[in-house]
Amino acid sequence: MLKHVLSAATLLVIGTALTPPVQAQSVAGAYLAGRHAAVSSDYAEAARYYVRALSHDPKNPELMESATLSLLSLGQIEQALPLARTLGEQNQTSQVARLVMTADMAKSGDYDALLIRKQDATGIGPWVDGLVNAWAHMGAGDVTSAMTAFDALAKEPGMQGLVMYHKALALASVGDFEGAEAIFGGALVGTAGQTRRGIMAHAEILAQLDRRDAALTLIETSFGTATDPELDGLIAALKDEKPVPFTHVPDPLAGMAEVFFTFAAVLKSENAGDYYVLLYARVARYLRPDHLDALLLTADLLENLGQYKLAIDEYATVPADDPTYHAAELGRADALRRSGKEDQAIEVLKQLARSHGDLAVVHSTLGDILRAGEDWAGAIAAYDRALEMVPEGNRMRWILYYSRGIAHERSGDMAGSEADFRAALAIEPEQPQVLNFLGYSLVEQQRNLDEALDMIERAVLASPDSGYIVDSLGWVLYRLGRYTEAVTKMERAVELLAVDPVINDHLGDVYWAVGRKREAEFQWRRAVSFVDPDDADGEADPDRIRRKLEIGLDKLLEEEGAPPLKFSNDI
Numbered sequence: 257m258l259k260h261v262l263s264a265a266t267l268l269v270i271g272t273a274l275t276p277p278v279q280a281q282s283v284a285g286a287y288l289a290g291r292h293a294a295v296s297s298d299y300a301e302a303a304r305y306y307v308r309a310l311s312h313d314p315k316n317p318e319l320m321e322s323a324t325l326s327l328l329s330l331g332q333i334e335q336a337l338p339l340a341r342t343l344g345e346q347n348q349t350s351q352v353a354r355l356v357m358t359a360d361m362a363k364s365g366d367y368d369a370l371l372i373r374k375q376d377a378t379g380i381g382p383w384v385d386g387l388v389n390a391w392a393h394m395g396a397g398d399v400t401s402a403m404t405a406f407d408a409l410a411k412e413p414g415m416q417g418l419v420m421y422h423k424a425l426a427l428a429s430v431g432d433f434e435g436a437e438a439i440f441g442g443a444l445v446g447t448a449g450q451t452r453r454g455i456m457a458h459a460e461i462l463a464q465l466d467r468r469d470a471a472l473t474l475i476e477t478s479f480g481t482a483t484d485p486e487l488d489g490l491i492a493a494l495k496d497e498k499p500v501p502f503t504h505v506p507d508p509l510a511g512m513a514e515v516f517f518t519f520a521a522v523l524k525s526e527n528a529g530d531y532y533v534l535l536y537a538r539v540a541r542y543l544r545p546d547h548l549d550a551l552l553l554t555a556d557l558l559e560n561l562g563q564y565k566l567a568i569d570e571y572a573t574v575p576a577d578d579p580t581y582h583a584a585e586l587g588r589a590d591a592l593r594r595s596g597k598e599d600q601a602i603e604v605l606k607q608l609a610r611s612h613g614d615l616a617v618v619h620s621t622l623g624d625i626l627r628a629g630e631d632w633a634g635a636i637a638a639y640d641r642a643l644e645m646v647p648e649g650n651r652m653r654w655i656l657y658y659s660r661g662i663a664h665e666r667s668g669d670m671a672g673s674e675a676d677f678r679a680a681l682a683i684e685p686e687q688p689q690v691l692n693f694l695g696y697s698l699v700e701q702q703r704n705l706d707e708a709l710d711m712i713e714r715a716v717l718a719s720p721d722s723g724y725i726v727d728s729l730g731w732v733l734y735r736l737g738r739y740t741e742a743v744t745k746m747e748r749a750v751e752l753l754a755v756d757p758v759i760n761d762h763l764g765d766v767y768w769a770v771g772r773k774r775e776a777e778f779q780w781r782r783a784v785s786f787v788d789p790d791d792a793d794g795e796a797d798p799d800r801i802r803r804k805l806e807i808g809l810d811k812l813l814e815e816e817g818a819p820p821l822k823f824s825n826d827i
Contacts, residue, residue, distance in 0.1 A: 283312040297561040302326040317348045325352045331538045359539045362512045367395035387515045395508035417446020425505040433464040463500035486579035513544035530560045548580045564595035582612045616645040632667035654683040658690050691715035696728045699735050723752030727759045737822040739769040757786040757796035768809040
């Protein structure tokens with residue numbers, strides 16, 4: 257059999273444990289099933305079906321590339337390697353195959369192979385390939401050629417900061433901390449040096465130069481009081497004169513892992529597709545399994561792609577004694593919640609509150625999920641703990657007051673709710689969400705309507721394209737009897753959120769108040785059609801809306817013992 261064709265043995269190895277529950281009986285059937293699974297981001301199923309299709313058509317390069325892509329998405333690079341190699345032998349243009357083969361050469365320390373590979377359109381990309389090439393020179397022990405490669409690549413438009421960042425890391429990896437600091441200290445690293453990893457790497461470099469005070473100042477200036485266990489450990493080591501090794505990129509393999517992590521982070525910040533970013537994150541994880549930032553990024557991407565089990569499994573690999581454990585557990589709880597396992601998510605957070613109870617974020621996150629589950633008392637208690645840990649003067653306290661205020665309001669404690677909202681506004685006076693929530697609450701209580709109007713007008717000024725906030729403005733105008741003014745605002749709110757049942761209901765009320773009764777009935781019917789029957793706690797009451805359609809708003813208000821419609825400036 258030709259070497260370009262995958263052997264039956266190879267397919268058997270790849271296909272082990274990849275047999276789908278439903279056996280597609282043809283190439284077309286298996287291929288279509290694989291495509292459907294891939295579109296749904298179900299990479300395990302996609303890989304199974306593509307491998308099955310290959311058993312029928314082992315020469316097909318499209319099937320090989322699709323299977324390679326699915327296996328890489330799963331992080332199964334060693335399983336993808338035979339397919340990638342075959343694509344290479346066939347001289348197929350495949351970036352995903354080059355990505356897998358590059359990862360293999362780097363992992364095995366085959367720097368010579370990396371250096372002689374073709375740098376052309378069939379590569380991963382000129383910048384990734386260029387940085388990998390520079391690090392390959394480092395791996396081969398040719399620091400001079402590596403520096404030349406970094407400097408040449410830094411001349412490319414828009415690349416200087418990122419490339420110089422890697423050059424500094426490369427210098428630090430061989431003990432040239434003075435050279436590394438010259439780059440970091442001169443701000444040649446650009447935004448890459450301002451990331452969390454960049455700042456921590458810089459602090460470690462300063463520590464090697466016995467400039468611990470400068471490292472501490474860098475951390476304080478960059479993070480303020482927003483630290484975490486990993487940063488706290490670094491700060492403690494710096495203060496206590498304990499050894500602070502350079503850990504971020506200790507060798508060329510770690511440098512290559514950093515290349516793929518760096519590009520994954522850049523692509524994510526530029527809103528590239530999560531699936532595309534995942535491929536780079538997977539390679540970073542493969543090259544450096546202890547790269548926990550890459551792990552957390554990978555899990556987050558999987559979660560965003562709806563692959564909750566894969567994300568949960570990824571988060572669960574972080575050991576309990578690792579400084580990033582709390583971040584992984586927070587991520588795992590979120591993935592459990594999003595997958596519909598709220599009780600398990602709550603248990604994870606409660607356990608984390610016991611093991612990492614000194615972290616405000618743990619308690620605030622627990623409060624959020626308890627509030628979503630309508631455990632108002634539990635949520636309030638969690639927010640209380642979080643507020644105890646966030647020092648006075650920290651502007652982030654407004655979020656905790658706001659969140660606790662919502663829990664108080666939902667529990668019926670209007671006084672407690674108002675106090676929290678006003679405490680939040682004392683910190684952030686023009687925060688639109690708080691202004692809107694308090695203003696709307698006052699409107700519903702029929703209290704301080706003029707103050708409520710002022711608050712909501714300020715909220716709209718700060719967030720003019722928020723349908724909910726514009727709705728609040730229309731509603732307070734309606735409550736004040738300024739019906740004609742309310743019409744314009746409510747129509748704008750419906751433009752912004754066309755299928756929201758509450759906003760459509762409100763517009764119906766406003767239309768009725770100005771005598772546009774046929775249009776009011778139309779909006780009420782729309783509102784009823786948009787009500788989610790599974791949302792028992794939704795603000796829109798379909799029975800009440802139907803009653804308005806039967807007897808009109810005036811008679812309904814009379815039935816309810818509510819004040820009648822009043823006219824201040826409309827007639």
